[in-house]
Amino acid sequence: MKTSRLCAVVLTTFLACLPLAAQQIVDWISGDTLPPLAMAANPVAHKIYVADGLLFTGGTTINVINEQDDGITDVNVGNYPIAIGVNSATGSAYVLNYTDHTVTAVDSNNQPSSPIPVILAPAAVGVNTVTNKIYVGESRAASDRDPWR
């Protein structure tokens, strides 16, 4: 008796949550509500860069937000943009495409470069704004098998 009552409560709760869950899944698939994978700011140009999150796979775009008018520009990058480095001196942003093993340079006009091949699975980035050099670190352990190659 107790068990069945408990089951009823659980089932009712589950059913009540279903519409919400369904909407969330739709949003997840469309890539709109998952937490972004990375963010970076250019305080000189007043831009914010946000890498789209997408369930399991990561996204293939970043959003460039113009702080002055809150306008958003979508820029196509590689797969699974996981980190963004900004050179506020040149106005360029560097997007690390984790599963592509490439970096996309996005210039001050929000134009993406062709993919720049780097090491396996890049995930850490540091920018020297004085020398205009961008340092990209390997995120996978040497002992790890690389499933993408």
Place this chain on the structure above:
Amino acid sequence: MLASLAQQVTVIHGVDNSTASIPVQGDKAVAIGVNTSTNLIYVAEQNSQSVDIINGATDTLSTSIALGSTPLAIAVDQATNEVFITTGSVLEVISGQMLMTRVSLPAYYSEIALNLT
């Protein structure tokens, strides 16, 4: 092959997007900090529990500093030439290229930021 590939940092020259590889000692980078004044690049490495310091003038490994545990995040104070690395429960402080201080943290911290003003 993979081992050597993993233990390197790629430098992109912003002027023409050309690249070069910098062999490092550490394994599995998680965060990179740059001091533009000294032109040193600090790469926090998780598997080797270390920080690789790259000389940006030559883009070669200058030294590697062993930490006691796995680094999570890095922050650079150019004014004091100090580098702060959190390993969760410990804050490691590097001055220039020397590990100076190890501070126990009261909780588990996975991110770090500096107030420079």
